[in-house]
Amino acid sequence: MTTMFRTTGRLSMGYDPGQVDEFFVHARRVYEGEVTDAIDGRTVRRAAFDLVRHGYQPTAVDAALDRLEHAFVSRERTAFVATHGQQAWLEHLAERARTLYGRLARPDGERFAPAPRRSPGYDPDEVDEVCRRLVDYFDNGHALSSAEIRQVTFTRRKGHDGYAEGPVDAFLERAVEVLLGVE
Structure with missing residues (x-):
């Protein structure tokens, strides 16, 4: 077989x-x-x-x-x-990227809600580091690929010591979408 x-x-x-x-x-x-x-x-x-x-x-x-x-x-x-033109595609990607900026502009430690009490969450320092890399990509043109974001793993933290996993995962999924759109 x-x-x-x-x-x-x-x-x-x-x-x-x-x-x-x-x-x-x-x-x-x-x-x-x-x-x-x-x-x-x-x-x-x-x-x-x-x-x-x-x-x-x-x-x-x-x-x-x-x-x-x-x-x-x-x-x-x-x-x-083919349907809308290259400029429309770039505008589409720019709009998606702008949806990320609200969180990227927040200070370290405050980008996402804390995990519920006794629930697993992601280490805020590690998540904030990925967010800083995204800022460097968008604002300064530093290299970053969708594969790098997709492969990131975070140390687990309990409750309010960590960021809630769902919002972080959704945010990173959108970041991957944007990066894939320009790769």
């Missing part, structure tokens, strides 16, 4: 091969125009799979998802530019 990705060891956890195969086969069919379901870069970015023993190696699947997301975003950009 042929598999799309390498699997983990028999006792190790990996992504459910059936779910992964189904997603990639369907995404390929959509990309090639065989079916007209709405799959875009955001759909690919939000794909999630159950963990099972002897599943697909997550790093390999995640890397393939990143490439697939780039392909869908590139196609979306091409279609948008």
Whole structure:
């Protein structure tokens, strides 16, 4: 039997091969125009799979998802530019980037709400560092890629010692969208 990705060891956890195969086969069919379901870069970015023993190696699947997301975003950009023009695409991206500035302008330690009491959160210093890198990218043209933002991990903090995870994740997802739009 042929598999799309390498699997983990028999006792190790990996992504459910059936779910992964189904997603990639369907995404390929959509990309090639065989079916007209709405799959875009955001759909690919939000794909999630159950963990099972002897599943697909997550790093390999995640890397393939990143490439697939780039392909869908590139196609979306091409279609948008063909219909509305390059200047409209740049204005569209600028508008999305402006939605990030409210939080980026806040002081360190105050960019996001604290995590609820006894709930896990992200280390504020580490999140603020990523935000400062985004400011350097937008304001000073320093290099930053969507892959760098996508691969960031934060140390866990409990309750008010950390930023609430949901708003941070949503913010970083928007940042990835903007960065992908110019890559």
